[in-house]
């Protein structure tokens with residue numbers, strides 16, 4: 506059986522290049538479950554892999570795609586049967602092994618979760634890894650005691666995938682959400698997702714040069730990292746918490762213990778990749794109760810495999826907004 510896949514390879518001249526190819530099923534990696542991929546998504550990490558950045562992909566030729574949803578074709582594991590709807594995020598699929606940028610994927614049964622009953626494969630990939638990250642971040646803020654009514658909760662990188670889903674989820678839970686973005690032209694869409702006000706990235710970065718700022722945020726979900734996270738921490742109210750999800754804006758910042766020891770704030774890391782099965786199922790279950798697909802359609806882009814290299818370049822420049830979902834079928838059929 507031959508299927509379409511976006512194959513990334515290292516051309517002779519250097520760098521990496523990706524193109525859609527017909528791939529024989531025998532080339533798929535080993536695994537217990539063969540899946541027909543119906544939808545996959547473009548995440549920041551996918552963009553890094555497609556650009557050959559970050560040292561995430563170790564062997565070529567490679568098929569990326571860190572998340573996908575589809576149906577089981579064959580299973581050597583009793584937990585899954587042909588025809589069953591499944592989804593996958595993380596486990597370094599699409600980095601260390603072939604992923605979802607193809608019509609077929611073969612993976613370990615342990616990496617899959619059953620598709621939640623209330624979601625289609627398309628809805629699941631509207632969320633994808635980004636949605637799981639946003640849900641885990643919201644859960645973490647709540648576990649730290651950040652409640653709706655405590656004050657404003659900031660989401661940085663709000664126009665991106667994780668950011669826009671986090672805005673929607675927090676708003677659905679009754680939080681007063683502030684969208685932090687470098688693209689204030691997205692203000693109307695972010696307001697429609699539930700943001701009560703917009704704050705520019707430059708304003709967040711400006712800071713005062715002091716180790717503490719005004720107490721503004723009851724909590725924050727940070728997708729940007731780097732110096733911006735450093736400034737956010739200075740503005741968190743006493744007892745508040747920040748969920749650190751991403752590093753689209755950098756890794757390092759000038760850190761000080763002062764916000765932690767004078768205001769008792771918490772900084773919580775979010776990792777979607779190695780989440781155990783039970784935690785994934787619980788997070789997806791909660792997403793089925795909170796996510797409103799119709800509200801998210803305006804910030805969604807549908808693309809094909811052939812569009813991914815160009816979209817990845819734009820994503821790394823911070824030019825892609827919302828979520829990109831990808832149907833791997835041949836667009837001419």
Ligand SMILES: NC(=O)c1ccc[n+]([C@@H]2O[C@H](COP(=O)([O-])OP(=O)(O)OC[C@H]3O[C@@H](n4cnc5c(N)ncnc54)[C@H](OP(=O)(O)O)[C@@H]3O)[C@@H](O)[C@H]2O)c1
Pocket residue numbers: 547548549550634635638661662663664665666667668685686687688706728729749750751752753754755775776777778820821822823825826827
């Ligand atoms: N921890 C985990 O398990 C996990 C899971 C998923 C994603 N992530 C990480 O979370 C981050 C967001 O992922 P995503 O898929 O949502 O990506 P995305 O859609 O590209 O969103 C990233 C957003 O960050 C902002 N941004 C981009 N470049 C920036 C820069 N140079 N300086 C400051 N802000 C910048 C932009 O928001 P504005 O236009 O609004 O400013 C952009 O939309 C990435 O770092 C990703 O690796 C982590």
